[in-house]
Amino acid sequence: MPAPKLVSPTGKDIMLRPVRANAGVEAAYNKQLQRWIEMMHRSLIYFIQAQYRANPPPSLAQDAGWESFRDGSPANAMRRAMHRMSRRWMKAFDKGAEDLAKYFVDKAAGATDVQLKDVLKRAGFTVEFRATYAVNNAMQAAIGENVGLIRSIAQQHLTEVEGLVMRSMQRGRDLGDLTQELTQRYDITKRRASFIARDQTNKMTAVINRTRQQELGITQARWRHSHGGKQPRKSHVEASQADSGKGKIYDIEKGCLIDGEYIWPGELPNCRCTAQSIIPGLEN
Numbered sequence: 001m002p003a004p005k006l007v008s009p010t011g012k013d014i015m016l017r018p019v020r021a022n023a024g025v026e027a028a029y030n031k032q033l034q035r036w037i038e039m040m041h042r043s044l045i046y047f048i049q050a051q052y053r054a055n056p057p058p059s060l061a062q063d064a065g066w067e068s069f070r071d072g073s074p075a076n077a078m079r080r081a082m083h084r085m086s087r088r089w090m091k092a093f094d095k096g097a098e099d100l101a102k103y104f105v106d107k108a109a110g111a112t113d114v115q116l117k118d119v120l121k122r123a124g125f126t127v128e129f130r131a132t133y134a135v136n137n138a139m140q141a142a143i144g145e146n147v148g149l150i151r152s153i154a155q156q157h158l159t160e161v162e163g164l165v166m167r168s169m170q171r172g173r174d175l176g177d178l179t180q181e182l183t184q185r186y187d188i189t190k191r192r193a194s195f196i197a198r199d200q201t202n203k204m205t206a207v208i209n210r211t212r213q214q215e216l217g218i219t220q221a222r223w224r225h226s227h228g229g230k231q232p233r234k235s236h237v238e239a240s241q242a243d244s245g246k247g248k249i250y251d252i253e254k255g256c257l258i259d260g261e262y263i264w265p266g267e268l269p270n271c272r273c274t275a276q277s278i279i280p281g282l283e284n
């Protein structure tokens, strides 16, 4: 049964406080991703160092006979060993991705419900949220997207590491240089995972919030720019200043027309803008 539509009991519109992404959910997701990446990195470093010592690149080897990369050369031994190692780590990420994505999506959706309930309560409305088709759909889509992203973290990292190792072999570079490059790559992968955790928490909060509000018959919102972002988009600040500083009104279903496209707050990378939803007054 659909929830009853909300209407302001007075003639005036009620503005709801924005629902923000839950920092605890983001931190928990990020922490788990970082843990997996660290395990993968440590294992790769250990393995690559052992392999590198056992199969040094031609120019570092004592044996002058290793001038080519024919089968049986150190480069080929290394390549095969790296493939095996990559497959093993890809499998490990594959195995855990679904559970972690489900855990995250569940927590993010739950936290959004709790916060929206609180926002509505402060505005004078008591609601109960139930599992609905639309929310379930949004959650399933988010699980799929996050499984793909989690897998891509391992995939990109392993591809880059394989490339670094093989180039290092070909150029006859020493293990110290290679280890330094691997550590730099590790930092890039860690930063990417943090970005994914933050971005996905924002998106998940926004989509669940939007779906819930639509179910409650809330159809319009005002665009609010938050001052948290480092480099705010000029057009987003302008949308927030529209209508004498109250923020541009838009249809929640369609999104807000900014820079020629319909978007929702928090949808673009690093956008910290939020929505202030409108519960219409009786007369509207």
Ligand SMILES: [Zn+2]
Pocket: 225, 233, 236, 266, 271, 272, 273
């Ligand atoms: Zn923005």
